[in-house]
Amino acid sequence: MSSVSVERKIYVAGHRGMVGSAILRRLQARQAAGERLQLLTRSHAELDLTDQAAVRDFFASEKPDVVVLAAAKVGGILANNNYPAEFIYENLMMECNLIHQAYQAGVRQLLFLGSSCIYPKFAPQPMPESSLLTGVLEPTNEPYAIAKIAGIKLCESYNRQYGTDYRSVMPTNLYGPNDNFHPSNSHVVPAMLRRFHEAVASGASEVVVWGTGTPKREFLHVDDMAEASLFVLELDRASYEANVSPMLSHINVGTGQDVTIRELAETIAHITGFTGSLRFDTDKPDGTPRKLMDVSRLAAMGWRARISLVDGLRDAYDWFLAHANEARG
Numbered sequence: 001m002s003s004v005s006v007e008r009k010i011y012v013a014g015h016r017g018m019v020g021s022a023i024l025r026r027l028q029a030r031q032a033a034g035e036r037l038q039l040l041t042r043s044h045a046e047l048d049l050t051d052q053a054a055v056r057d058f059f060a061s062e063k064p065d066v067v068v069l070a071a072a073k074v075g076g077i078l079a080n081n082n083y084p085a086e087f088i089y090e091n092l093m094m095e096c097n098l099i100h101q102a103y104q105a106g107v108r109q110l111l112f113l114g115s116s117c118i119y120p121k122f123a124p125q126p127m128p129e130s131s132l133l134t135g136v137l138e139p140t141n142e143p144y145a146i147a148k149i150a151g152i153k154l155c156e157s158y159n160r161q162y163g164t165d166y167r168s169v170m171p172t173n174l175y176g177p178n179d180n181f182h183p184s185n186s187h188v189v190p191a192m193l194r195r196f197h198e199a200v201a202s203g204a205s206e207v208v209v210w211g212t213g214t215p216k217r218e219f220l221h222v223d224d225m226a227e228a229s230l231f232v233l234e235l236d237r238a239s240y241e242a243n244v245s246p247m248l249s250h251i252n253v254g255t256g257q258d259v260t261i262r263e264l265a266e267t268i269a270h271i272t273g274f275t276g277s278l279r280f281d282t283d284k285p286d287g288t289p290r291k292l293m294d295v296s297r298l299a300a301m302g303w304r305a306r307i308s309l310v311d312g313l314r315d316a317y318d319w320f321l322a323h324a325n326e327a328r329g
């Protein structure tokens with residue numbers, strides 16, 4: 001007897017962003033290999049996800065089976081600190097609209113992307129999922145973190161009350177193709193790739209690095225993140241539920257290894273060919289001293305990161321060189 005697979009209609013929200021585009025690339029590759037998938041996307045200009053009525057109409061007419069929520073107001077430490085109202089308002093609105101309207105339209109499965117900044121500033125290291133809501137948050141990104149925590153709790157609440165299958169992954173700091181290379185609003189990896197590249201091009205003898213250089217961060221290449229996202233989304237429900245609980249259902253995604261910001265700067269100097277000196281601008285915030293993910297929950301489910309930091313940074317830099325004119329920022 002031949003089995004006929006049912007075509008799934010998957011809506012990737014935020015498909016033009018770094019993570020959404022990486023997830024879309026993987027899904028398109030599977031589609032090209034013959035998998036029965038219908039991929040649904042809308043740019044920000046076509047559908048403003050903070051607009052409740054527009055999101056309601058979109059879900060009512062398109063009725064996707066699965067939603068990947070990779071759209072968000074995103075930025076580095078300074079952007080979070082400078083625009084707290086935008087970070088809390090836009091993220092809460094997008095999450096409420098998408099999760100509620102997905103439920104209303106009968107969406108079976110949804111994957112919400114949060115962030116490692118949901119954990120307390122001084123959480124135990126590495127940070128297990130259970131450290132959520134056990135302490136005070138890092139002030140530079142508290143509004144964004146509160147919105148991300150609300151996203152987790154929205155998914156859990158709809159699951160508990162309505163029996164939906166809405167899952168959450170918490171990525172560590174990400175980087176890779178399609179990143180935002182804005183000089184001041186971006187995250188540290190794209191900011192440094194650009195700044196060191198420009199220093200080499202201009203013959204500058206010094207590059208400024210924000211903060212003291214002592215904070216530690218864990219970095220995951222976006223292709224690993226895309227793979228992990230689809231891995232979690234597609235785990236059968238019994239396996240997923242065996243590893244989570246209804247009120248602690250999110251899953252950390254990372255490499256389980258971190259480096260200091262100084263070490264990151266030295267590695268990026270090497271990759272870009274910068275041989276001058278580093279100057280640490282201690283007027284800029286350090287943020288959380290350390291945020292290393294405990295990735296044992298995801299490892300127990302069967303997924304591990306594959307791309308090393310050096311290989312991943314080279315790939316991101318190659319992408320930047322090839323797309324210098326069109327890169328965001």
Ligand SMILES: NC(=O)C1=CN([C@@H]2O[C@H](COP(=O)(O)OP(=O)(O)OC[C@H]3O[C@@H](n4cnc5c(N)ncnc54)[C@H](OP(=O)(O)O)[C@@H]3O)[C@@H](O)[C@H]2O)C=CC1
Pocket residue numbers: 013014015016017018019020043044045047048049050069070071072073074090094113114115116171172173174175178179180187
């Ligand atoms: N980058 C990182 O280091 C990390 C990211 N994450 C999370 O991963 C997810 C994806 O992040 P990332 O890909 O880096 O972010 P990007 O900024 O690269 O992409 C975000 C996407 O969301 C879209 N978007 C933003 N606002 C709206 C809106 N009002 N309506 C419709 N679309 C909108 C953007 O469109 P447009 O650009 O046109 O506005 C963009 O396509 C987010 O949830 C983020 O919080 C978590 C941890 C680390």
Ligand SMILES: C[C@H]1O[C@H](OP(=O)(O)OP(=O)(O)OC[C@H]2O[C@@H](n3cnc4c(=O)[nH]c(N)nc43)[C@H](O)[C@@H]2O)[C@@H](O)[C@@H](O)C1=O
Pocket residue numbers: 075076077078080115116117141144145172173174184185186187188189191192208209210211215217261284285286287288
């Ligand atoms: C993903 C994560 O991203 C943010 O938190 P963050 O981890 O602090 O991320 P960041 O990449 O901006 O900085 C990491 C470290 O690097 C240092 N640093 C040095 N030089 C530059 C620099 O040139 N740019 C930036 N941005 N940082 C620099 C910087 O001072 C800090 O010590 C939040 O949005 C948070 O909400 C979130 O989710």
